[in-house]
Amino acid sequence: MLNRFLFLPLFLFFISVPLFPQKWSVSGSPVHERSFNRPDPLRHFKDYNGEFDVRNKHYVASAAFTGVHGYAFCGVWLLCGLALAIFMTVKCLSGGSSSLPSFDHYYLHILFLLLCFTFLAIAASSFVLATSQRTLRTTEKLKESMVGIGEDALRTIGRVMKTTNQMQFLLLPYTPQISETLNSTTQDLRSNSRVIRRFVDRTGQSFDDATHTSYVAHIVVLTVNLVTLVAALVIMLLHWRPGFIIIIFCFWILTSMCWFLTGFDYFLRTFADDACSAFQDFEENPQNSSLGLMLPCIKESFSTKLIAQIGYTIHQFILQLNSNMSVIYRILGVSRENEESVGLIKICDPFSGAPNFSYTPQSCSHDAIQVGDISKILAKFTCHEEGTIEECRKEGRSVPEASYNMAHAYSRSIQDLLDIYPDLQRLSKCTVVKNKVAEILLHQCTPIRISTRLLWSSMLSLSIIMVVLVLACVARAFQSWDKPLFIRSPTPTSR
Numbered sequence: 001m002l003n004r005f006l007f008l009p010l011f012l013f014f015i016s017v018p019l020f021p022q023k024w025s026v027s028g029s030p031v032h033e034r035s036f037n038r039p040d041p042l043r044h045f046k047d048y049n050g051e052f053d054v055r056n057k058h059y060v061a062s063a064a065f066t067g068v069h070g071y072a073f074c075g076v077w078l079l080c081g082l083a084l085a086i087f088m089t090v091k092c093l094s095g096g097s098s099s100l101p102s103f104d105h106y107y108l109h110i111l112f113l114l115l116c117f118t119f120l121a122i123a124a125s126s127f128v129l130a131t132s133q134r135t136l137r138t139t140e141k142l143k144e145s146m147v148g149i150g151e152d153a154l155r156t157i158g159r160v161m162k163t164t165n166q167m168q169f170l171l172l173p174y175t176p177q178i179s180e181t182l183n184s185t186t187q188d189l190r191s192n193s194r195v196i197r198r199f200v201d202r203t204g205q206s207f208d209d210a211t212h213t214s215y216v217a218h219i220v221v222l223t224v225n226l227v228t229l230v231a232a233l234v235i236m237l238l239h240w241r242p243g244f245i246i247i248i249f250c251f252w253i254l255t256s257m258c259w260f261l262t263g264f265d266y267f268l269r270t271f272a273d274d275a276c277s278a279f280q281d282f283e284e285n286p287q288n289s290s291l292g293l294m295l296p297c298i299k300e301s302f303s304t305k306l307i308a309q310i311g312y313t314i315h316q317f318i319l320q321l322n323s324n325m326s327v328i329y330r331i332l333g334v335s336r337e338n339e340e341s342v343g344l345i346k347i348c349d350p351f352s353g354a355p356n357f358s359y360t361p362q363s364c365s366h367d368a369i370q371v372g373d374i375s376k377i378l379a380k381f382t383c384h385e386e387g388t389i390e391e392c393r394k395e396g397r398s399v400p401e402a403s404y405n406m407a408h409a410y411s412r413s414i415q416d417l418l419d420i421y422p423d424l425q426r427l428s429k430c431t432v433v434k435n436k437v438a439e440i441l442l443h444q445c446t447p448i449r450i451s452t453r454l455l456w457s458s459m460l461s462l463s464i465i466m467v468v469l470v471l472a473c474v475a476r477a478f479q480s481w482d483k484p485l486f487i488r489s490p491t492p493t494s495r
Contacts, residue, residue, distance in 0.1 A: 036274075038062035052278040054206040055199070066270045070263020070463075074256045077467075081252040084474070110475050114236075117469040122229050124462040125222045131455045132218040135268070136211055138448040142275070143207035145440050150200035152432045154193055156423045161189045163420045170409040210271070214264060221257045225466075228254060232473075248473045255466040262463050265456040272452040276445035279437050286430060307428050311357030314418065318349040318371060347371050350418065359421055372415025375408035 040048040040062045048062035168182040228250050235243040282289035348364035348371070351357045369377070382404040383392030392398060426432055 052274045055202045063270050064267045067263030067266035070259050074259040078256045114472045121465050125226050128458045129222050135451040135455045136215045138451045139211040147204045149436045150196050163416045167413045225254045251470045258463040262459045265459045269452040269456045272448045311351045315351040374411040
């Protein structure tokens with residue numbers, strides 16, 4: 001009877017557990033609820049129609065392509081600079097300057113424009129640097145939250161695996177079939193751990209590649225830009241024309257890089273919007289969200305039924321134990337005298353009744369014992385092999401050691417199952433993932449959207465300022481082609 005009582009809940013539970021990995025798997029086909037129609041450079045600019053997935057190179061490429069306006073202006077600007085350099089070189093070699101445009105009538109306008117936009121560029125560069133640091137901090141928090149989802153799932157699965165290994169060891173001598181099922185379950189859990197670990201590693205790597213590359217690029221370009229702007233002011237005060245030509249060349253290159261970063265920042269803005277939209281979809285419907293593959297959850301109807309079945313099985317098992325404790329005493333060899341000494345044991349049933357069988361361990365009465373403590377009570381009446389039968393009878397220890405070992409294995413296994421039940425609930429109901437997603441939506445999505453948009457808009461402003469500044473420098477260079485750099489040309493006589 002004891003074997004039958006204990007075998008039933010374990011068997012029902014562990015034939016159900018192998019279904020979990022199939023639901024957890026992150027390698028299946030996604031449910032297409034929201035797709036992007038964006039050109040994918042990796043597929044000859046055919047539209048990418050998939051969902052948000054940082055692990056998918058086609059998604060990353062199509063999202064990065066949204067900044068094409070910045071990349072295109074960067075290329076056009078470089079070509080224009082090359083054409084201007086060739087033109088000026090040819091003019092210098094030919095020794096002619098009569099065909100160069102003259103801006104003598106706009107001396108003060110160009111000078112004012114030059115100084116004004118130089119200071120504007122310094123201010124804008126400093127602002128973009130500060131915004132870049134802010135964006136790095138917000139994206140780091142988002143990465144930590146996303147990686148934390150996987151890490152929490154790994155820790156929970158690790159606790160379940162540790163328990164199943166222990167149960168496998170305890171039950172192997174008595175029910176090899178359950179031990180084999182436990183071994184299969186452990187292997188499935190280990191396989192899912194590897195899948196989730198790959199998700200954690202790839203997600204962290206994707207975020208690091210995007211955020212740190214962007215941050216380092218901004219730091220380098222903007223620092224060089226600030227140094228060049230200050231150098232330009234000094235060179236203008238020193239009237240050093242060759243240095244001024246070099247500054248124009250440097251400005252042209254830096255402006256191109258600013259436009260490239262403008263496109264990249266638009267990609268970051270797009271990525272932040274996509275991520276937060278995917279989190280919102282996941283919160284509304286985890287099963288139909290593209291994040292359901294990266295943040296694995298069990299189908300809600302299945303998980304509810306499974307958890308209820310486990311609760312029902314353990315509830316019925318403990319109910320049977322409590323109602324048949326005298327019978328179990330006799331099966332284990334406890335004499336009537338010892339039975340009276342032990343007293344009527346009431347085992348804690350942490351589950352409520354039908355229909356939900358909710359897990360409420362605090363509802364147990366104060367005199368109830370945990371199912372895992374049955375062996376502790378029986379240990380007082382166990383006759384160990386080193387003692388003789390006569391000695392055991394005199395001391396009131398009539399429970400055979402083999403029966404005690406079996407009772408310990410089963411009661412400990414059921415207790416282990418109860419100990420990991422909250423973890424199973426969190427995994428089955430996707431509590432860890434849902435809580436993290438809700439936290440991200442509440443505390444992180446708005447800041448990261450604001451910071452990425454501010455970074456892009458400020459970088460765009462700096463790029464436009466640099467274009468105007470470079471054009472003003474070129475005009476000033478034409479204006480002073482045959483004159484000292486800051487000697488005002490004669491005011492034209494009136495007609």
